[in-house]
Amino acid sequence: MNRELYKPLIFEFSRSGRRGFSLPSNGLEDHKRELPEVLCRQTEALLPEVDEPTVVRHYTNQSTNNFGVDTGFYPLGSCTMKYNPKINEEMAASAVIAGLHPSQPVSTTQGALRIYHTLARYLSEIGGMSEFTLNPYAGAHGELTGLMVIHAYHDSRGDTARDKVIVPDSAHGTNPASAAVAGYKILEVKSLPDGTVDVADLRSKLDDTVAAVMMTNPNTVGMFEKNIPEIAAMVHEAGALLYYDGANLNPMLGVARPGDMGFDVMHINLHKTFSTPHGGGGPGAGPVGVRSGLEEFLPSPRVMMDPDGRFYVDSPGTSLGFVSGWIGNFTVLIRALSYILSLGTDGLMKVGPLATLNANYVMNALSDLYLLPVPGPCKHEFVFDGLRDKSTGVTTFNIAKRLLDYGFHAPTIYFPLLFHESLMIEPTETESVETLDRFIATMRDIAREAAETPEVVRNAPHNTPVRHPDDTEAALHPVVTFMDLKKEES
Numbered sequence: 001m002n003r004e005l006y007k008p009l010i011f012e013f014s015r016s017g018r019r020g021f022s023l024p025s026n027g028l029e030d031h032k033r034e035l036p037e038v039l040c041r042q043t044e045a046l047l048p049e050v051d052e053p054t055v056v057r058h059y060t061n062q063s064t065n066n067f068g069v070d071t072g073f074y075p076l077g078s079c080t081m082k083y084n085p086k087i088n089e090e091m092a093a094s095a096v097i098a099g100l101h102p103s104q105p106v107s108t109t110q111g112a113l114r115i116y117h118t119l120a121r122y123l124s125e126i127g128g129m130s131e132f133t134l135n136p137y138a139g140a141h142g143e144l145t146g147l148m149v150i151h152a153y154h155d156s157r158g159d160t161a162r163d164k165v166i167v168p169d170s171a172h173g174t175n176p177a178s179a180a181v182a183g184y185k186i187l188e189v190k191s192l193p194d195g196t197v198d199v200a201d202l203r204s205k206l207d208d209t210v211a212a213v214m215m216t217n218p219n220t221v222g223m224f225e226k227n228i229p230e231i232a233a234m235v236h237e238a239g240a241l242l243y244y245d246g247a248n249l250n251p252m253l254g255v256a257r258p259g260d261m262g263f264d265v266m267h268i269n270l271h272k273t274f275s276t277p278h279g280g281g282g283p284g285a286g287p288v289g290v291r292s293g294l295e296e297f298l299p300s301p302r303v304m305m306d307p308d309g310r311f312y313v314d315s316p317g318t319s320l321g322f323v324s325g326w327i328g329n330f331t332v333l334i335r336a337l338s339y340i341l342s343l344g345t346d347g348l349m350k351v352g353p354l355a356t357l358n359a360n361y362v363m364n365a366l367s368d369l370y371l372l373p374v375p376g377p378c379k380h381e382f383v384f385d386g387l388r389d390k391s392t393g394v395t396t397f398n399i400a401k402r403l404l405d406y407g408f409h410a411p412t413i414y415f416p417l418l419f420h421e422s423l424m425i426e427p428t429e430t431e432s433v434e435t436l437d438r439f440i441a442t443m444r445d446i447a448r449e450a451a452e453t454p455e456v457v458r459n460a461p462h463n464t465p466v467r468h469p470d471d472t473e474a475a476l477h478p479v480v481t482f483m484d485l486k487k488e489e490s
């Protein structure tokens with residue numbers, strides 16, 4: 001623990017009997033409890049007893065212990081940590097929407113259903129798909145939903161021997177995980193040295209036991225897969241469907257459409273491409289789009305419009321059923337619609353080119369010091385394989401920790417698994433050239449430190465409240481309460 005940076009926790013100020021509020025009496029204090037005795041707690045709740053300023057400082061200090069897009073540059077590759085315009089938050093916090101309940105009669109929720117329906121139409125247009133469900137809660141959840149659609153499609157044709165899904169070795173870990181949860185066996189297809197899928201290897205694995213091929217474009221190395229039309233033809237020839245992991249849609253937004261390339265099913269990470277602050281597990285939304293002919297399998301409920309322009313929800317018999325409580329993570333949907341409407345077509349079409357420009361700018365400014373295993377130009381992100389000079393013993397892990405000392409969030413590290421020292425950088429389109437220059441200068445400083453004073457980098461971070469947690473220990477035995485923390489210290 002870094003004592004100078006340590007901010008005391010609320011329990012350390014607790015004094016028995018101290019109060020941070022005063023409420024008028026409601027006269028109910030002496031009434032008999034209405035709850036049955038078995039449901040009542042037997043011991044007092046362990047709560048800190050503190051004054052109001054202490055409560056405010058506690059939460060404010062806690063919020064500054066966390067790194068966010070609103071506090072600094074966050075080049076976390078694959079995650080598209082773009083700035084979330086504050087107008088989105090204003091829309092999502094609207095009292096009209098916050099007060100809605102899923103069980104309200106649809107005659108009273110026409111506005112909310114219209115938001116859903118409108119966003120689904122926009123996403124269909126952007127993805128080149130026929131229809132979208134907005135119900136899944138995350139990218140991985142969208143993958144699972146999309147694979148369940150594919151399963152339902154094959155089943156509906158009596159084509160039940162297809163028990164495999166093909167996934168490239170560069171894919172995000174959620175791809176094979178989702179396929180396994182959907183009940184499929186995984187076949188891995190190799191990448192070529194330039195990071196793109198080995199089409200010959202893919203061809204050799206395609207047969208009538210393959211249900212789907214999952215692809216990410218641009219892939220996780222930031223390279224555009226140029227052979228998609230050829231791959232789509234092969235996959236369809238074999239009777240399988242082509243799935244698009246749309247977590248990397250950002251550089252293609254408004255420029256190219258997965259539907260036009262031959263993809264049958266896709267998901268979009270609204271919390272990446274369409275803003276929404278995410279990280280630490282949420283919140284998110286992973287809408288799933290399907291080409292014409294697959295709509296009937298989409299999850300329930302579906303939001304439909306009747307000929308009079310009235311909205312209703314439906315659960316058709318062909319639907320694969322419910323994948324979420326109701327119609328998804330609604331406030332994330334609102335942020336996405338707000339983002340689309342405030343940028344407009346022209347604004348949306350600038351996202352991809354600017355994200356691509358920013359990534360190439362950073363890549364070119366650092367590739368004399370950092371090893372670039374797949375030469376550019378890249379799309380929205382790129383991967384270094386650590387420092388060029390491997391003699392210093394400074395690893396990607398050390399570089400990531402040292403960046404924290406300089407106030408930058410670390411890039412994604414050790415992913416993709418194609419390289420030993422992967423350092424995956426995605427600046428996004430919302431960063432100014434001044435911010436990028438400051439990041440570049442810092443990365444150059446770290447490379448110099450690695451050569452001159454490697455121990456400074458190897459022992460980083462020096463300026464964070466918690467310095468060197470044992471990652472394994474922290475995962476196996478997390479200390480999540482103040483009482484356990486006290487025990488640890490004594």
Ligand SMILES: *Cc1c(COP(=O)(O)O)cnc(C)c1O
Pocket residue numbers: 078079138139140141172174175216220245247248269284286
């Ligand atoms: C983020 C990401 C996912 C998973 O999305 P979650 O919302 O985190 O479940 C899948 N594929 C790629 C390429 C991603 O970057």
